[in-house]
Amino acid sequence: MKVIATNIGKATTVVWNGETLQTGIFKYPTKKGITLNLETVMDDTIANRKVHGGVHKACYLFSKDQYPYWQSKYPNLKWDWGMFGENLTVEGLDESELRIGNIYRIGSALVQISQPREPCFKLGIRFGDQRVLKQFIDHGCPGSYVRILEQGTVNAGDELVLETESENTLSIAQFYKLLYDRKKDADLVQLAVDNSALPQYKRDRFAKFLLK
Numbered sequence: 001m002k003v004i005a006t007n008i009g010k011a012t013t014v015v016w017n018g019e020t021l022q023t024g025i026f027k028y029p030t031k032k033g034i035t036l037n038l039e040t041v042m043d044d045t046i047a048n049r050k051v052h053g054g055v056h057k058a059c060y061l062f063s064k065d066q067y068p069y070w071q072s073k074y075p076n077l078k079w080d081w082g083m084f085g086e087n088l089t090v091e092g093l094d095e096s097e098l099r100i101g102n103i104y105r106i107g108s109a110l111v112q113i114s115q116p117r118e119p120c121f122k123l124g125i126r127f128g129d130q131r132v133l134k135q136f137i138d139h140g141c142p143g144s145y146v147r148i149l150e151q152g153t154v155n156a157g158d159e160l161v162l163e164t165e166s167e168n169t170l171s172i173a174q175f176y177k178l179l180y181d182r183k184k185d186a187d188l189v190q191l192a193v194d195n196s197a198l199p200q201y202k203r204d205r206f207a208k209f210l211l212k
Contacts (some may be wrong), residue, residue: 001160003106004064005089006034007082008044014125025122027082033155034087036109036148041087055147056114056199062086062143063093073135074127085123086143088154095141095173101166101197109152110163114197116142116176137180144172147197168195184209 009027013020024045035042036059046053062084071079081089088106095116102113119137124130136142170191175198178188184206192198192206 001090001092001104003088003154003156003158003160004091005029005081005156006032006154007087007089008034008041009082009085011045016121016125023122023125025085025126027085027087029081029089029156033107033153033158035151035153036106036111037151038148044087057145058148059087059111059146060085060117060143061088061090061093061146062117063095063141064089064091065093066139066141066143069139074129074132077127083126084117084143085126090160093143095144095176096171098144098172099166099168100170100172100175100195101168102162103149103164103166104146105161105163107152107154107158108150109148109154110150111146112149112197113166113172114145114147115199115202116144116172116179118142118179140173140176142172142176166195166197168197170195178206186210 007027007029009024011022011024012026013022039055039058040046040053041059098113100113104111119133121130123136124132168191170188174188175192178184178192189206189209193203
């Protein structure tokens, strides 16, 4: 896997359902690299810290390989890297092979795969169409957030080097499907509950399914 673009966004004011609000979803490629801090990407905008940023969502990765699919669905948009609000556009990112808990060196930063991206209405604002949310969920390639284990700088062209593979085999793709499946696979639920790289509140949520 290789970083194709590093992206950050400035606060953008939008009107949603009659309410004026700010968003950081409008991210664009930087000329220089970006610095990954423990809870944020330096100089990036996080408008709502309740659902973005923090230890488990410090930086968002999305696959370059998914862009052609979405460009074919939305050909009239002005396309650039960062379209999905990702900080790192990554070539070769495959959610089915990306285990939650894997640890990678990217540039001088050390990161751990933490959880998939769950889309909200702000992705619909970026695309100008709220139908993209269901399409995004159904497509099953959400990208991944990472936890920052060692702060550092990442540049376009940097490789993601696997340093430690998680013994827990739950992948981003499997967990993403599990989030939205009405009937939960008990084996995957157990993997989620046992995966210490997932946020505790998500593990607690899935533990309830084991009691049914």
